[in-house]
């Protein structure tokens with residue numbers, strides 16, 4: 001009796017969240033489940049009642065990893081009573097965070113949310129989160145660590161582990177983990193377009209960290225809540241989840257090395273250096289201009305090429321596109337690279353005057369030594385908001 005409410009998908013489901021949404025659905029709430037049959041019915045009724053009472057148009061997507069206790073089947077049995085309920089039965093896949101992303105790829109709403117399926121996240125906080133989103137937040141997080149929030153019935157060891165994990169996150173990813181009081185929260189709402197272009201690739205449990213690290217997040221708002229005790233069923237938290245968390249942090253730490261943005265970064269740098277060299281050869285060799293002037297103008301050409309290419313290509317669609325932003329970036333790169341350009345001129349002159357190198361050799365050495373670092377540094381500083 002699974003009915004039409006169940007969609008079966010395979011584990012290696014695409015991760016791309018589309019940018020288009022259905023105007024009639026405000027919130028798409030995903031509930032990742034594994035063996036939550038004893039909890040899911042009460043939770044679904046409670047959620048539906050709260051959202052209905054608040055007049056929030058919604059759909060609820062239960063994403064179940066083919067639970068042995070047939071949670072998906074139990075949930076699907078409620079589809080007639082709870083309009084907007086859909087069940088995704090994932091075959092051959094596992095993991096809380098990827099289940100959430102899978103649910104979001106099936107979602108139709110303007111806002112994408114997530115809540116645990118075991119009743120530990122009180123549904124009554126959901127309207128606060130949606131209200132924060134309506135007030136302009138990019139992400140609204142339910143937090144245990146704000147005044148008014150907390151955990152009930154956690155042992156000292158579990159509190160310590162949770163805080164330890166947070167501290168580790170702060171150490172490795174301060175710019176991401178430090179943005180919220182409760183980065184471990186599995187209860188939050190995000191605007192669709194914040195994650196639509198992002199390549200979400202989470203490991204383990206901590207989907208919020210993935211969203212904060214890879215999404216286009218400007219404004220985060222938190223609401224306090226108390227993490228309730230699990231009513232029925234068993235926790236799935238195991239030692240491997242702590243290891244998974246560590247792997248997740250490391251992956252995000254080095255993620256610029258894997259991202260498409262970095263490849264473009266490097267190509268732009270290379271192109272700028274090439275242009276720099278060509279302009280220098282042309283001015284110095286062909287036109288016969290003096291060394292310092294040729295090197296300065298060549299360096300400037302490289303800087304302008306960097307700004308232009310990053311804006312039009314590397315971060316196209318990501319960085320803010322207004323003229324003011326462009327001017328701000330141009331000035332930023334100019335400042336950062338301009339200082340190093342002076343350094344380069346000094347190196348060139350030093351090599352020629354003190355080490356008696358030929359001007360071309362001196363130029364090339366300075367180009368190779370100073371400019372790649374400065375281009376990367378300048379780009380890094382200036383496109384900070386682009387979060388590569």
Ligand SMILES: Nc1nc2c(ncn2[C@@H]2O[C@H](COP(=O)(O)OP(=O)(O)OP(=O)(O)O)[C@@H](O)[C@H]2O)c(=O)[nH]1
Pocket residue numbers: 031032033034035036063064065094095096099115116117118120186230234235236237
């Ligand atoms: N689809 C799916 N859901 C999962 C998976 N692991 C956990 N979940 C669900 O994710 C939610 C949170 O998991 P829990 O095991 O309750 O983790 P927790 O709430 O941090 O820990 P406890 O306080 O011990 O319950 C629950 O709804 C689980 O059923 C998984 O591999 N796949």
Ligand SMILES: [Mg+2]
Pocket residue numbers: 116118120230235
């Ligand atoms: Mg739980």
